[in-house]
Each structure stands twice: as structure tokens, then as C-alpha cells.
Amino acid sequence: MTIKDEIKKIRDNVYEVPGSYNKKMRASGRLYIDDESFDALEEGAVQQIVNVACLPGIFRYSIAMPDIHFGYGFPIGGVAAFSMRNGIVSPGGVGFDINCGVRLIKSNLRQEDIQDHLDELVDALFKNIPSGVGSKGKVKLSGNDINDVLDYGAEWAVENGYGWDEDLEVLEENGRIKAADSSEVSDKAKKRGIPQLGSLGSGNHFLEIQVVDEIYNEEVAKIYGLEKGMIVIMVHTGSRGCGHQVCSDYLRLMDKAYKNYKIDIADRQLACAPLDSKEAQSYLKAMYAAANYAWANRQMITHWIRESFEEVLGKSARDMDMQIVYDVAHNIAKEETHDFKGNDMEVLVHRKGATRAFGPGREEVPLKYREVGQPVLIPGTMGTASYVLHGTQTAMEETFGSTAHGAGRILSRSQAKKDYKPEDIVNNMESNGIKIKATSKNVIAEEAPGAYKDVDSVVRVSDSTGIAKLVAKVKPLAVTKG
Amino acid sequence: MKKFEYFDVTADIGFYAFGKNLNEAFENAGLAMFNIISNTDNIDKIKSIDFEITSEDNVSLLYDYLEELLFYHEVEFMLFSEFSVQISQVDDAYYLKAIIKGEDINWDKHERNCEIKAITFHQMEVDISDVVSLKAIVDL
Numbered sequence: 001m002t003i004k005d006e007i008k009k010i011r012d013n014v015y016e017v018p019g020s021y022n023k024k025m026r027a028s029g030r031l032y033i034d035d036e037s038f039d040a041l042e043e044g045a046v047q048q049i050v051n052v053a054c055l056p057g058i059f060r061y062s063i064a065m066p067d068i069h070f071g072y073g074f075p076i077g078g079v080a081a082f083s084m085r086n087g088i089v090s091p092g093g094v095g096f097d098i099n100c101g102v103r104l105i106k107s108n109l110r111q112e113d114i115q116d117h118l119d120e121l122v123d124a125l126f127k128n129i130p131s132g133v134g135s136k137g138k139v140k141l142s143g144n145d146i147n148d149v150l151d152y153g154a155e156w157a158v159e160n161g162y163g164w165d166e167d168l169e170v171l172e173e174n175g176r177i178k179a180a181d182s183s184e185v186s187d188k189a190k191k192r193g194i195p196q197l198g199s200l201g202s203g204n205h206f207l208e209i210q211v212v213d214e215i216y217n218e219e220v221a222k223i224y225g226l227e228k229g230m231i232v233i234m235v236h237t238g239s240r241g242c243g244h245q246v247c248s249d250y251l252r253l254m255d256k257a258y259k260n261y262k263i264d265i266a267d268r269q270l271a272c273a274p275l276d277s278k279e280a281q282s283y284l285k286a287m288y289a290a291a292n293y294a295w296a297n298r299q300m301i302t303h304w305i306r307e308s309f310e311e312v313l314g315k316s317a318r319d320m321d322m323q324i325v326y327d328v329a330h331n332i333a334k335e336e337t338h339d340f341k342g343n344d345m346e347v348l349v350h351r352k353g354a355t356r357a358f359g360p361g362r363e364e365v366p367l368k369y370r371e372v373g374q375p376v377l378i379p380g381t382m383g384t385a386s387y388v389l390h391g392t393q394t395a396m397e398e399t400f401g402s403t404a405h406g407a408g409r410i411l412s413r414s415q416a417k418k419d420y421k422p423e424d425i426v427n428n429m430e431s432n433g434i435k436i437k438a439t440s441k442n443v444i445a446e447e448a449p450g451a452y453k454d455v456d457s458v459v460r461v462s463d464s465t466g467i468a469k470l471v472a473k474v475k476p477l478a479v480t481k482g
Numbered sequence: 483m484k485k486f487e488y489f490d491v492t493a494d495i496g497f498y499a500f501g502k503n504l505n506e507a508f509e510n511a512g513l514a515m516f517n518i519i520s521n522t523d524n525i526d527k528i529k530s531i532d533f534e535i536t537s538e539d540n541v542s543l544l545y546d547y548l549e550e551l552l553f554y555h556e557v558e559f560m561l562f563s564e565f566s567v568q569i570s571q572v573d574d575a576y577y578l579k580a581i582i583k584g585e586d587i588n589w590d591k592h593e594r595n596c597e598i599k600a601i602t603f604h605q606m607e608v609d610i611s612d613v614v615s616l617k618a619i620v621d622l
Contacts, residue, residue: 070492072604072621096600096621133519133597134587136559191557202597203622241556244600244621248549251603252542268603412490413596413622440594482597 003046004038007031013066013465017050024054024264031064032399034461037453041068048075051266055080056274057087059347060340063399065354066461067408067453071095073269076353079402082275084335084346088263089280090272091250091287093350095331098246098287099294100205100238101172102355102377103327104388104474105302107309107320109231111211111477117312118209122437122478124308125207129301130199131482132439137198139300146190149197150182150242153292157299163306167299170366171327172356172374175295177334180288185242186249189286193242193293198300202439202482204406204447205237206382207301209478213385216470220372220390224325226472233305233322234386234474236379238331239294246290250283275348284333291332298327325388326366326375330355330405336364338400349400357391357403357468365391376468380455381407382447383429383436385475387459394466403468404459407452416451417442425449429479438481447481483613486514495596496605496619504540505567507614511544512551512565512582518620519555521593525563527583534579540608543569543576544616548601551582560584561592596622 006021010030015038017029029049033041045068052074053062059081068077073092082088114121130137141149148156154168154175168174182190200207212230215221226232239246254271257279263272273279302324306317313320333350358365358374365374373391380386384407395401411419422444429436438444462468486499497514501507516522531554537543547567554560562584569578600621607617 072602072619076493132589133594134555134559134561134589188553192553195557195559203599241599245553248600252546255542255603409493412492413495414488414490439589442595446596 003043003050013461017046019053022050022054025050026056027053027058027061029053029064030061031068032066032461032465032467033064033068034457037066037457042070045070045075049078051270052078052080054266055082055088055270055272056263057083059083059087059345063402065402065404066458067353067404067406069408071352073267074350074352077404077408078352079349079354079399081338081347081349081400084275084348087275087348088272089275089283089333089348090270090350091247091254091283092269092271093352094247094287094333095352096244096247097238097331098243099291099329100331101294101298101327101329102379103235103298103302104325104377105233105305105322106225106325107231107322109320110229111231114231114313118435118478120312121209121308122435122480124312125305126437126480128304128308129207131201131480133202133482135199135482136195139198141194141197146194147182149296150185150289150292151180152176154295154299157296162300162303167302167324170324171295172329175299175327176292177288179285180292181285182289184282184286185246185289189242189245189249192245193240196240196242197297199240200237200301200482201240202443205482207480208234208476210234210386210474210476212472213475214473216472220471223369223372224375224388224471225323226325226388232474234379235298235301237297237301239290240297242293243290246286250286253279254283287333291329295327326377328355328377336400338396347400351402353405354402355405356401357389357395358401359391359393359396376403378404378455378459379406381449381452382479382481383434383476384449384455385473387455387470388472388474389459389462389468390471392466392469395468399467403462407455407458409451410453411451413446416448417445420445420448420450434476435478436481443481485510491619494619494622496617499616501614504569504610504614507616508544508547508567508569509565511548511616511618512562515548515551515598515620516562518596518598520561520595522563524592525561526585527564528585529560530581530583531558532581537576538574540576541606543578544606544608544618545601545603547578547580548618552598552601554582559587561587598622
């Protein structure tokens with residue numbers, strides 16, 4: 001009998017791993033997944049959901065999002081909330097790329113306004129926004145600047161001329177977690193962060209010019225400022241080497257801490273510490289600082305996107321109404337209050353490859369969206385559609401206000417390189433009217449759409465289970481990759 | 483004996499590195515790593531950096547060593563192709579001294595492959611028998 005035989009279907013697209021499966025489990029597991037994905041799901045990922053359910057102070061469920069797959073320690077596409085009173089924090093539950101996230105920028109442009117300039121736009125974006133392995137940002141930070149970036153995030157960026165004051169209103173956390181403390185970030189992480197600030201990175205990170213292809217919910221789309229045929233720009237990147245180093249530093253620290261606190265874990269990468277410990281408090285402040293770095297990074301990139309459009313189209317970004325729709329973090333842990341049977345519970349919600357999907361009325365949602373819930377941005381893979389959804393009350397009740405974050409790899413990079421030729425992918429995309437520019441041919445083959453799970457099914461499950469509802473589909477016109 | 487070989491991991495990449503002793507295996511792990519990022523055949527040995535680390539066990543030592551290589555790659559904006567490593571064990575601690583050689587990144591000259599985000603502890607192994615074999619998975 002395998003672990004998957006123990007899983008019960010609760011309702012359409014929702015499964016449960018009973019808490020009785022393993023006597024160390026302190027909560028049951030919940031999976032939001034369709035039957036097809038369930039059949040294809042690796043046993044290892046299910047075991048990871050169980051391992052997380054065994055951690056101290058876990059509250060209600062260890063939850064798997066529709067894009068669940070095997071990660072290191074915690075699964076990717078995993079959500080777990082721990083009681084602030086007796087729970088833990090684990091760097092492995094956030095991931096290496098702290099505050100990896102997605103930002104969507106709108107405009108008043110239509111496809112016909114840019115069609116003849118698409119090549120120039122791609123070239124300008126590629127030139128103005130450093131990307132790829134070993135890419136340096138073009139900003140020279142001096143003296144104490146890195147500490148300000150870590151402490152103030154997107155606020156630092158706007159104060160230093162990268163973007164508009166009102167941008168901050170539509171970023172998760174307004175682009176700055178105030179509890180961050182740069183003094184908890186190692187010199188090594190700062191040194192890795194300094195040259196890379198304002199760069200896209202490599203792998204699955206991207207920048208796309210897209211067009212709104214379909215509207216599923218007119219009312220919400222209108223509130224988000226989206227309409228069919230509108231040109232939008234999507235950015236997917238995170239905290240670069242700075243965040244990776246913060247994660248590594250604290251994985252090492254927690255590796256010692258969990259033994260000292262005698263916490264029983266199934267895998268070294270679940271290393272954690274009690275929330276009231278010195279180690280946990282240091283990690284939280286450092287992780288928040290890395291999250292701020294990522295918001296500053298995406299803010300600077302936003303500024304250069306606007307400049308690139310200005311340069312090519314000869315109009316000001318204001319005239320093109322290039323406002324930010326929203327910015328989400330999909331690798332993060334945050335202190336939140338959630339209702340449970342009429343009581344306010346204080347919990348630390350880990351979202352590793354999961355997007356916050358707060359529903360209507362939550363004060364964390366920007367005022368102008370509060371009535372309908374926050375925008376949820378789910379990027380597709382290179383050359384495929386991406387989606388805008390909205391947060392829901394169902395998500396608040398069932399998943400600590402969380403949903404999926406993207407597609408999730410199904411083929412290894414070397415397999416993708418065997419299966420796909422970069423030239424074929426480029427030709428195929430171009431015949432669909434999509435331009436692509438990348439720093440290397442390898443990345444094009446490695447990131448072939450066929451190497452990923454179909455994002456459409458991920459979004460469909462979110463929508464059908466109600467943990468985020470569809471608002472709009474956007475499709476790429478041009479892609480730049482690291 | 484092969485110096486290193488790669489194995490597939492869905493989202494990332496793993497490698498084995500081999501050596502007749504711990505030092506040589508660690509040196510080959512450096513080669514495995516920089517052949518993920520670029521191609522070490524085209525990296526000239528112009529500049530050198532040396533560093534020392536101390537870790538509590540040999541698996542942690544491998545992790546810390548690979549992390550250190552990544553750190554110098556990113557911070558010095560360099561690629562490396564020669565690694566000389568001296569490991570010693572003092573009481574309960576493992577002590578490593580390394581001299582690594584390479585040159586400044588020049589993407590017109592160097593092959594541009596993959597960015598390594600981080601080193602993971604996942605399935606990390608240091609196996610010491612007739613030959614030394616190391617296993618590591620890096621996050622891309």
C-alpha cells in the first residue's frame with residue numbers, strides 16, 4: 001500500500017491525507033488538485049506534505065496547491081500555517097528565492113499601437129534590464145545603500161527615483177515589510193546583493209509584453225483596470241543572490257537550532273526553530289529584509305520598463321498610463337490573523353510556491369481592490385498564457401488565503417534540451433506572433449513550454465475549488481529571458 | 483576515473499564528483515559546478531583566490547565549500563577552472579583550505595549556461611571508500 005492509497009477525496013478536486021496516516025502528524029494534509037494531476041503526482045511530494053504536517057504548532061492543515069510538486073524539505077506549491085504561540089519557522093518553507101514574485105503593469109496601449117515597434121521594444125527591454133547568469137545590475141550602490149534597500153524595499157526605490165509614489169499602494173505589503181532588519185543579514189548576502197540589484201536573473205524568470213486576451217469577470221477586471229486588447233507587462237523575478245544567501249545562511253543556523261530545541265524532523269531541509277527563539281526571530285527579520293530587496297528589485301525593473309517604452313514609443317509613461325496593477329510574493333512567510341471558528345488566530349503562514357489570495361474585506365488588500373479581493377497573478381511558462389485571478393472568501397476559510405503560483409516543471413533541463421531544439425521553439429513562437437530574446441540558446445530549450453505542467457489546468461483547479469477565481473487571461477507578444 | 487558526472491533532477495541538476503581522496507573529489511566538485519554555469523575548458527587561470535572554511539562534518543563541509551565557490555563567482559564576477567583543496571580533520575571539526583583559479587567573466591568569450599541559485603542539502607553525500615564520491619544537487 002502506498003501513501004497515495006491512504007488519501008481520500010473530499011469533494012471535486014480536493015483530497016485529504018488523514019492525520020491518522022502517521023502517528024507523528026499533528027494536522028491532516030489537504031490537496032487542491034484535479035484527478036489527472038493526482039494520478040501523476042509523485043509519492044515524494046505527498047510524503048513532504050505529511051512531513052510538514054508533523055512539525056510543531058502546525059495549524060489545521062498542511063496544504064498542497066494545484067501546482068504541487070516535489071521540493072527540498074517542503075514541497076513547492078505548499079502552504080503551512082504555524083501558531084505564533086507554539087509554532088516554528090523554517091527557511092525551507094519559504095525557499096531559496098525569498099519573495100520571488102510577479103508584477104503586472106498595465107497601459108492604455110492596444111496591440112496595434114506597438115505591433116510595428118515590438119522588435120525595438122524587446123531590444124530596449126533587453127538592453128535596459130540586465131538578465132542572465134552573471135548579470136550585474138547597472139546601479140552602483142554606495143556605502144549604506146544596501147542596508148536601506150533591505151530595510152525599506154520598494155520605498156527606497158521610489159525615493160531614489162525608480163517609479164511613482166502611487167506604485168507603493170498596489171504592492172503586497174506596500175513593497176516593504178517594516179519588521180525587516182538589515183543587521184540580521186550577513187555581509188555575504190549583502191555582497192551578493194549589491195551587484196545584482198536591478199537585474200532579472202535566469203532560469204524561469206522573465207519579462208513579457210502581453211495582451212489581455214480574455215476577460216472572465218467584467219466587474220472585477222474593471223476594478224483592476226483591465227480590459228480586452230490592452231497591452232500589459234509582466235515581470236517574474238525575486239531577491240537574486242541576496243535572498244539565496246539569506247536562505248542558505250539560516251538553513252545552516254537552523255540545522256543546529258532544531259537539534260538544540262529537540263525538534264523531530266523527517267528531513268534535514270525542514271530544519272526549523274520555535275517562533276519565540278532567537279534563531280527564529282533573526283531569520284524572520286533577515287527574510288523580511290530579503291523580501292524588501294525583491295520589492296526594490298521589481299520596482300527598479302518597473303522604472304526601466306517605463307523608460308524603455310518611453311524611449312521607443314516617444315510618449316511619457318504617464319501618457320501611456322503605465323500603472324502597476326499589483327505585485328505578489330510567492331515565496332514568503334508572514335504573520336497573519338486568520339479566523340477559526342469565530343476566533344482570531346495569530347499564525348505564521350509559509351507560502352512556498354503559493355500566492356496569497358486574500359478575499360474581499362481584508363485590510364491588507366489595497367483600498368481600491370478591497371471590495372472584490374486582491375489580484376492574484378499566476379504566470380505561465382515561456383510563450384504560454386498567464387492569468388489574473390482574484391482572492392476569495394473560500395481561500396480565507398480553507399487555505400489561509402492562498403492559491404497556486406504557476407506551472408511547475410515536469411521535465412528536467414537536460415531532458416528538455418534533448419526533446420526540444422531552441423530554433424524550433426523560436427520558430428514556433430514566432431509563427432504564433434511571439435518574439436523572444438534570451439541571453440543563451442540553452443535557456444530557450446530548457447524553458448520549453450512542454451517542460452512544464454499546463455498552467456491552464458492549475459488555474460482551472462483554483463477557479464473550480466474557489467480558492468481564487470478567474471478574472472482575465474493574458475497572452476505573450478514578446479518575451480525576454482535571462 | 484571520471485572526474486564528475488551529472489544526474490537529472492526535475493527542476494534542478496545534480497552531480498557526482500569523484501577522487502582518489504577527499505581533496506581530489508572536492509576539486510572535481512568545483513569543476514562539476516562551473517561546468518553547469520559555463521564550460522571550464524574556456525576559462526583561463528589568470529587570477530587566484532584563496533579561502534578557508536571550518537565545518538562540523540564532511541557533508542556540511544561540502545555544502546559550505548560549494549556555497550563559497552558560488553559566493554566568489556557572484557561577488558568577484560569570475561569563473562573558475564582550477565581548484566586545489568586541502569582538507570584536514572582537527573578534533574570534531576573539518577577544516578578546508580582552497581586556492582581557486584580563474585578569470586573575470588566575459589560573456590563574449592565564455593559559454594553562458596545556467597545560473598546556480600543555491601546549493602541544497604538534498605541527498606548530499608560524502609562517501610569515502612576505495613574512491614571518494616560526492617553527491618550534490620544545486621538549485622537552478
